[in-house]
Amino acid sequence: MTERVGGLGPRARLAVLAVVLLVVTVGAGGFVWRVHREQAAVRTSATGAPTRGDLAGVRGVPHLVFRSTALGPDYGRVALVPLSAPDGPRAVTPASCERVHATRDEALCLASDRGLVTTYRAQVLDADWAPRRDLPLVGTPSRARLSRDGSLAATTTFVFGDSYANPGQFSTRTTVSRVDGEVAGDLEQFTLVVGGKVVTAVDRNLWGVTFADDDRFYATAASGGRTWLVEGSLTTRRLTALREDAECPSLSPDGTRIAFKKHGDLPPGRWRLAVYDLATGAETLLAETRSVDDQAEWLDDGRVVYGLPRSEEGTATSDIWMTNADGSGAPTLLVQDAWSPSVVFPGGR
Numbered sequence: 553m554t555e556r557v558g559g560l561g562p563r564a565r566l567a568v569l570a571v572v573l574l575v576v577t578v579g580a581g582g583f584v585w586r587v588h589r590e591q592a593a594v595r596t597s598a599t600g601a602p603t604r605g606d607l608a609g610v611r612g613v614p615h616l617v618f619r620s621t622a623l624g625p626d627y628g629r630v631a632l633v634p635l636s637a638p639d640g641p642r643a644v645t646p647a648s649c650e651r652v653h654a655t656r657d658e659a660l661c662l663a664s665d666r667g668l669v670t671t672y673r674a675q676v677l678d679a680d681w682a683p684r685r686d687l688p689l690v691g692t693p694s695r696a697r698l699s700r701d702g703s704l705a706a707t708t709t710f711v712f713g714d715s716y717a718n719p720g721q722f723s724t725r726t727t728v729s730r731v732d733g734e735v736a737g738d739l740e741q742f743t744l745v746v747g748g749k750v751v752t753a754v755d756r757n758l759w760g761v762t763f764a765d766d767d768r769f770y771a772t773a774a775s776g777g778r779t780w781l782v783e784g785s786l787t788t789r790r791l792t793a794l795r796e797d798a799e800c801p802s803l804s805p806d807g808t809r810i811a812f813k814k815h816g817d818l819p820p821g822r823w824r825l826a827v828y829d830l831a832t833g834a835e836t837l838l839a840e841t842r843s844v845d846d847q848a849e850w851l852d853d854g855r856v857v858y859g860l861p862r863s864e865e866g867t868a869t870s871d872i873w874m875t876n877a878d879g880s881g882a883p884t885l886l887v888q889d890a891w892s893p894s895v896v897f898p899g900g901r
Contacts (some may be wrong), residue, residue: 572787600624601889603631604641610634611679611765614897616857617654619734620644621869622889630659630681631890635851636718645681647753653894655702658684658731662707663694674707675733687729694724695800695847696892699763700857704736705729706761706769714751724759726771728786743781745774748794751775760783760800762810770794770801770810781812781828795828800847802856804877805901811838811848811856811877818843825858827877840875840883852901854878859891 601622604610605627610632620642628654633641639786649661650672659677674689674696691709696835698705708726739758744751753775760772764895766786773782773791781798782791798812808830813823822843838856849859854877861870872887887893 557853575740587760600626601631602641604643607632607643609643612898614895616872616887617652617894618660618872618887618890619649619652619892619894620725621891622890623869630654630661633887635895639885642887647677647681649892651696651892653696653698653892654896655698655700656896656898656900658698658702660687660696660698660705660707662689662696662709664693672709674705676705682843685731685733687731687733688727688735690725694758697761697763697847698731698856699766701766703766704763705731706763708715708759708761723755724754725755726758726761728761728769737789739771739784740793742784742789742791744775744791744793746773746780762801762803762847764803764807770800770803772801779815781810794830795833798826798828799823800870802850803830804853806853809877813844813846813848821845825856825875827856827879836877836879838875838877839881842883849895850877851895857886857893857895859893 553873590765613636615632616635616638617630617632620626626644630647631644633640633642633878648780649663651662655662658680661675661677662671670694672689674687675683676685678684683797687705689707689709691711695708706728708724710715711723711725728736730736741779744756747811754820755775757774761769763769769784771782771784773780779797779799780793781795781801784791797814800813802811810828812826812828814826815823825838825840825844825848835867843862844858844860844890846859850857851857857874859870860873869889870884870891872890872893873883874886875883886901
C-alpha cells in the first residue's frame with residue numbers, strides 16, 4: 553500500500569470534489585430559488601391596484617404611461633391611465649420594465665432578467681406592447697427617453713469597474729440610438745466643453761438625456777465632483793455646458809425651460825427639483841421639498857410629474873406626484889403605486 557502523508561489519494565480527492573460541486577450546485581440552485589421566491593412574493597402578497605380591460609381605448613386618449621409598483625400580480629408591468637382620471641383603474645400591458653418611456657406609437661423598455669446572473673435588455677415596443685427591436689444596453693438600467701417623434705432613443709445605465717472609480721462606485725454609459733437599431737452616438741465619445749475649455753478627464757460621466765429635435769438634446773455631464781446641464785448635438789458630437797449643478801434634465805413641451813434636480817447645499821444623496829429658463833437663465837425652485845431622485849416629465853407647460861418612493865416603513869413601492877412648474881402651490885399625488893412616468897397625447901402636443 554502506498555503511504556499518504558498530509559494529502560488525499562486520487563479516490564478521496566474525487567470524492568471531495570464531488571461534494572464541493574454538489575454544495576456549489578445546491579447553493580446556486582438555492583439562490584435562484586430564493587430570487588424567484590422573492591419575486592413571486594411581491595406579485596402574490598397583495599391583490600394589486602384596480603384594473604380596466606380597455607387598453608386600446610386608453611391609448612386613444614391623452615394618458616400617462618408608467619411602471620406599476622402595486623404589490624400583486626401586475627408588479628413591474630407597464631400600465632396606462634387616462635389623464636382625465638389618473639387615480640382610476642389602470643390598463644395593464646403585457647410588458648414588464650424597470651424603466652419605460654413612451655410616445656403615441658412606441659415605447660422604450662429597459663428590462664431585467666433576474667436569476668443566478670442578472671442580465672438587462674433595452675427594447676423598442678410596438679403599439680401592441682410587443683418587442684420590436686433590441687437596442688444596445690450595458691449595465692444596470694437607470695434612465696430611458698424617446699424623442700417626441702419616436703425616432704431616437706436614449707438609454708443610461710450604471711456600470712462598475714472603471715479604473716478611475718473607487719471600489720464600490722459606479723459610472724454611467726449613455727447611448728443614443730435610432731429606433732431602427734443604429735447607434736447615433738455614445739456620449740462618452742463626445743467632446744465636452746465647460747467654460748470654453750475642453751474637459752478630457754477620464755472620470756467624465758454623462759446621463760439623463762432629453763431631446764429637443766432629431767439632432768439637439770440636453771443631458772447631465774459630471775467630472776471631479778461637479779455636474780453641469782449640457783446641450784449636445786449628434787451632428788457635431790459636442791456637448792456644451794450651460795450651467796452648473798443640474799442633473800436629469802427634462803425639456804418643456806414649448807421648448808423654453810428645463811426641469812431638473814439640483815444638489816445645492818443639501819446632504820449627499822439628496823436633490824431639489826427646479827426649473828431653468830433657457831432664454832434668461834433664471835432658476836425657479838419648485839414646491840416639492842422632498843428629495844427627488846428621478847428624471848421629471850412635463851404633464852403640460854405648467855406642471856411636472858415625477859416618481860417618489862413610498863415613505864412608509866416596510867413598503868417596496870412608489871407613487872407619481874405632480875407640482876407646478878412656476879414654484880407655486882403644493883405637490884399633489886397623481887398616481888399611487890407607480891414609477892417612471894411619461895405623458896402621451898395621441899394627437900400630439
